Amino acid sequence: MANLQESKPRLVVSKLGDDISTDAIYPGRFMATVLPTETPKLAFADDTELNAKLNSRTLPEGSVIVAGRNFGCGSSREQAASCLRGHGVTIVARAFARIFQQNSINLGLPTVICPELEADAGDELVIAGDHVWNETKGTKFATVPLPAARQAIIDAGGLIPYTRKRLLESRA
Amino acid sequence: MGMTVAEKILARASGRDSVRPGDVIEPRVDLAMSHENGALVINQFLEVYKDTGLEPKVWDPGRIAIIFDHRVPAESAKTATNQKKVRDFVGAQKISKFHDIRGDQGGICHQILPENGYVRPGMVVVGTDSHTTTHGALGAFAFGIGATEMASVWTLGSVLNVEVPGTIKVVINGEFAEHVSAKDLILHIIGKLSAEGANYKVLEFHGEAIHRMPTSGRLVLCNMSVEAGATAGIVPSDAETLRYLHETAGVTGQVDIVQPDADAEYEQVVEIDITNLTFQIACPNGVDNVKPIDAVEGTKVDQIVVGSCTNGRRDDIAAVAHILQGRRVADGVRLLVFPASWKIYQECMAHGYIDDLVKAGAVVMNPGCGPCLGVHEGALGDGEVALSTTNRNFKGRMGNPKSEVFLCSPAVAAASALAGHIARPKGEPHGQPARVETEAGCLEAW
Numbered sequence: 001m002a003n004l005q006e007s008k009p010r011l012v013v014s015k016l017g018d019d020i021s022t023d024a025i026y027p028g029r030f031m032a033t034v035l036p037t038e039t040p041k042l043a044f045a046d047d048t049e050l051n052a053k054l055n056s057r058t059l060p061e062g063s064v065i066v067a068g069r070n071f072g073c074g075s076s077r078e079q080a081a082s083c084l085r086g087h088g089v090t091i092v093a094r095a096f097a098r099i100f101q102q103n104s105i106n107l108g109l110p111t112v113i114c115p116e117l118e119a120d121a122g123d124e125l126v127i128a129g130d131h132v133w134n135e136t137k138g139t140k141f142a143t144v145p146l147p148a149a150r151q152a153i154i155d156a157g158g159l160i161p162y163t164r165k166r167l168l169e170s171r172a
Numbered sequence: 173m174g175m176t177v178a179e180k181i182l183a184r185a186s187g188r189d190s191v192r193p194g195d196v197i198e199p200r201v202d203l204a205m206s207h208e209n210g211a212l213v214i215n216q217f218l219e220v221y222k223d224t225g226l227e228p229k230v231w232d233p234g235r236i237a238i239i240f241d242h243r244v245p246a247e248s249a250k251t252a253t254n255q256k257k258v259r260d261f262v263g264a265q266k267i268s269k270f271h272d273i274r275g276d277q278g279g280i281c282h283q284i285l286p287e288n289g290y291v292r293p294g295m296v297v298v299g300t301d302s303h304t305t306t307h308g309a310l311g312a313f314a315f316g317i318g319a320t321e322m323a324s325v326w327t328l329g330s331v332l333n334v335e336v337p338g339t340i341k342v343v344i345n346g347e348f349a350e351h352v353s354a355k356d357l358i359l360h361i362i363g364k365l366s367a368e369g370a371n372y373k374v375l376e377f378h379g380e381a382i383h384r385m386p387t388s389g390r391l392v393l394c395n396m397s398v399e400a401g402a403t404a405g406i407v408p409s410d411a412e413t414l415r416y417l418h419e420t421a422g423v424t425g426q427v428d429i430v431q432p433d434a435d436a437e438y439e440q441v442v443e444i445d446i447t448n449l450t451f452q453i454a455c456p457n458g459v460d461n462v463k464p465i466d467a468v469e470g471t472k473v474d475q476i477v478v479g480s481c482t483n484g485r486r487d488d489i490a491a492v493a494h495i496l497q498g499r500r501v502a503d504g505v506r507l508l509v510f511p512a513s514w515k516i517y518q519e520c521m522a523h524g525y526i527d528d529l530v531k532a533g534a535v536v537m538n539p540g541c542g543p544c545l546g547v548h549e550g551a552l553g554d555g556e557v558a559l560s561t562t563n564r565n566f567k568g569r570m571g572n573p574k575s576e577v578f579l580c581s582p583a584v585a586a587a588s589a590l591a592g593h594i595a596r597p598k599g600e601p602h603g604q605p606a607r608v609e610t611e612a613g614c615l616e617a618w
């Protein structure tokens with residue numbers, strides 16, 4: 001989870017259900033495309049509306065996709081995280097699948113676990129400390145913090161700089 | 173306090189006497205597997221070394237396996253170029269466990285690793301593929317990771333910041349009814365647990381039915397454990413594990429098995445008696461949308477797929493060939509069979525299974541992932557319905573979001589191919605003996 005201490009409201013651009021698979025986020029037929037500069041345009045390629053919205057370049061900065069439980073289940077394909085990261089969105093879900101969440105942490109895609117979250121597209125959320133505030137509905141929901149070990153990767157700027165640091169330490 | 177198999181393996185790999193669920197460790201990796209997505213791992217690996225002044229060198233070329241399987245032979249110039257890039261890297265880094273697109277060594281990664289004896293009990297195996305859980309069937313702790321995490325493993329030889337998962341003990345008792353198999357069992361378990369019921373957990377399989385189950389069936393259970401969200405599935409190694417390693421995988425010398433402690437602590441115990449278990453079908457569009465066959469019997473299908481890292485093994489194809497032998501696939505149905513490796517393909521040829529399948533009207537394809545992930549061959553038309561022995565039926569999984577996929581066992585796939593709709597296997601055709609020859613010489617759990 002990103003370390004988000006803020007008061008600026010973020011727009012919910014889409015509300016998704018439970019068990020959104022990585023096949024839905026990034027269809028398998030695009031797996032030969034790997035560059036993080038090329039994956040974003042294919043995010044949710046089979047969901048024409050959401051894909052168009054993400055690619056419209058009109059999303060306010062820090063926009064949010066909200067989802068139910070088990071977001072990112074299925075394949076380990078990292079494109080599912082890199083394609084969303086490229087759009088600068090934050091994912092707030094009731095729960096994430098393990099590999100997807102680890103990939104998000106490794107690549108710097110902000111994810112927030114919020115087990116009781118209620119929010120709809122068009123709502124404005126404030127993510128602050130250990131809560132998500134739904135400003136539109138006037139409701140507040142607790143978030144689940146990441147274990148310190150995973151937070152350390154985020155704090156280092158992702159797994160690549162984290163690994164590079166460890167590599168240099170090991171050679172020092 | 174005692175440890176589960178996963179805890180024992182992770183303790184050893186992180187140089188500790190013991191670990192508990194929730195501990196954060198950095199286990200050393202015994203085997204690191206990638207497939208075509210090795211192209212992305214290479215990018216990230218080179219990124220790690222950028223501006224360090226160090227020459228990029230993988231930590232141990234003997235412990236890295238790369239298997240081309242997802243799109244073989246290449247379906248596009250882009251894939252071919254990625255494969256070429258990986259091939260060049262493999263040569264430059266002297267990576268030893270490389271399986272190129274060749275009839276004498278190729279196949280799906282999750283078959284190549286076991287059949288070549290690369291996986292042993294007690295190992296820590298990571299793979300840039302979620303079905304890396306498969307290798308728990310041989311008593312390893314095996315889990316899927318992303319490409320960047322693999323780049324980190326290639327650099328350091330360990331996985332950073334792993335939280336020791338809790339373990340769910342799954343005890344399977346009873347005996348399968350005729351034609352009911354490991355696939356029906358794991359679909360039943362996933363239906364019970366849900367697609368996230370084992371998220372961040374290990375499934376450890378026990379019980380008399382597991383002891384009797386050949387490795388081909390155990391591979392099915394562990395393969396699909398990830399469909400319940402599990403980090404890993406594990407069958408504690410035993411005499412059957414040793415039989416498989418020595419007889420099938422050609423492993424020589426001493427192999428140590430890893431058993432859980434008698435007082436190991438489990439987060440949950442699930443007990444299942446399979447005596448009355450019937451054929452199970454995962455219905456669109458979720459692997460946990462599991463129903464007994466009665467609920468969907470008669471559903472018309474357009475394409476039937478037999479194969480994948482779940483059910484593309486010799487015992488699976490034998491089961492299908494046995495049901496199809498001397499009969500014809502119904503008109504209007506396409507039956508595609510893709511063995512999980514070329515070694516299996518050759519065995520199936522030697523046993524006459526390929527002949528039986530082709531004469532019945534099946535299309536036997538080259539080993540690899542085939543239509544499983546909707547990227548290569550065997551795409552579905554708009555509105556078409558597939559029945560498949562693969563492991564996922566998410567919307568769009570077989571390449572077309574306007575199609576539907578049902579998942580089943582090899583025996584149900586074969587019976588349905590004859591009927592043209594979802595159908596249960598009924599007895600044996602032509603009064604043939606009720607037992608087919610399987611790898612372990614027993615019928616349970618193809």
Ligand code: SF4
Pocket residue numbers: 241242280281282301303480481482540541544545562563
């Ligand atoms: S057969 Fe299917 S599930 Fe198995 S590794 Fe290949 S694409 Fe993945």
